[in-house]
Amino acid sequence: MRCLLCRIPALRRLRHELARIFALTLAVVLAGCDDATAPADPSSVAEPAPVADAAPVADPAPVGLATVGTSRIAFMSYAGEESDIYTISSGGGGPTRLTSWAGSEWDPTWSYDHQRLAMVRWRAGVDNIMHSDIFIVNADGSNKHWARSALPAYDFFEPSWSPDGKRLVITVRIGNSSAAYLATLELSTGNLAWVAPAGMVAVQGRHASYDPSGASIIYLAPQGTSVHRFVPKGSDQTILAGAWQIRDATLSPDGTRLAYSRLYTNTNPEIFVLALATKTSKRLTYSGAQDYGATWSPDGTRVAFLSNRSGRYQVWSMNAATGGSLTQVTKVVDAAEPAWWH
Secondary structure, eight states, X not given: OHHHHHHOGGGHHHHHHHHHHHHHTOOOOOOOOSTTTSOOOGGGSOOOOOOOOOOOSSOOOOOOOOOOSSOEEEEEEEETTEEEEEEEETTOSOOEEOOOSSSOEEEEEXXXXXXXXXXXXXXXXXXXXXXXXXXXXXTTSOSOEESOSSOOSSEEEEEEEOTTSSEEEEEEEOTTOSOEEEEEEETTTOOEEEOOSTTOSOOBOEEEEEOTTSSOEEEEOTTSSEEEEEOTTSOEEEEEEOSSOEEEEEEOTTSSEEEEEEESSSSOEEEEEEETTTTEEEEOOOOSSXXXXXXXXXXXXXXXXXXXXXXXXXXXXXXXXXXXXXXXXXXXXXXXXXXXXX
């Protein structure tokens, strides 16, 4: 079903929305973490010996990324029937296509030094089933490779870099279960490990990311109505909660604010910024359109986001304090999943 949705043009947006709806409708809560009920540690699951990282068949060289003096935003868009990753200057202009290989890529995210991007691609797993897996490429399109040489046994998605560039925090789905768990992927070894607060083997959640110091991780709880922050094997705290559905959340570069989108009506997500010190939120968007996917500029003065207010999904940016100075960044057929570099 997922591959079909990736390849039929009329269902492109449906595939994108179904992925988000799946994450928002996770209903299974981690009720206990004893050995009888907790999932197995990924690092302990038997996998085949690492194999040579062969590039997909008919894999043309990617288009190079021009050196520019301004920050860039990565996003997903479509070239024919497959999705690819593009980057664009935060001021707009012509986008640069980063991937042009057979198959689809999505969920782009920048390393903190701007030199690499992690993303998600389909890959045949150890069970001969197609799984979503983590793929890495340099910002100029070179050195493309899987984050792990071992074939996947699970679905890996939503990667986010640690500030030191040594690991990714990712979302893991096991088999046909609707439950998604958080794990870390060490890039030097390919090792996977569940990541959780003290007293827990694993934690359910999605859309995880490190705080700018790398000491803690924030994530969206499976019910989709709260954002948590925890120190691995340490304390856990709820930093945002409510009755409405939260779609995504990310910390500002200085770690003092949380940009997030939530449903303002039953069908209308809007973007807010929470000041962590005062626990007060400010609404930034006032639109009947779908506004979500907030991502911070490197200096924390602006927020980019996805919106269909122009009739098609495009990347926009706005002042992070007021919601003013609204600017359309992309003018493509269909954009998704913006990620501003750090």
